[in-house]
């Protein structure tokens with residue numbers, strides 16, 4: 042095993058075998074399923090490319106959840122119409138509408 046081989050690092054997320062996502066939510070208007078109890082940040086980290094999570098002013102740099110404990114504010118999303126919600130602190134619920142804060146939405 043080399044130092045940088047994929048198997049030299051544990052996976053960031055582990056989905057227990059036998060579980061399947063069954064919580065209906067929408068992400069940027071597209072329906073999808075989340076795991077019960079999953080945070081919005083975990084859902085997004087396993088669902089979208091890391092450079093497409095969020096863009097932040099002033100340079101519109103790509104941002105993604107970092108601390109996963111409510112400190113860095115790099116995980117802000119719009120949830121059920123409320124901008125700037127901390128995705129790492131909020132668990133999914135059925136019918137939740139999640140929107141990434143991207144320049145194309147005018148919310149960065």
Ligand code: FES
Nearest residue numbers: 109111113114129
């Ligand atoms: S990931 Fe740092 S505040 Fe949410």
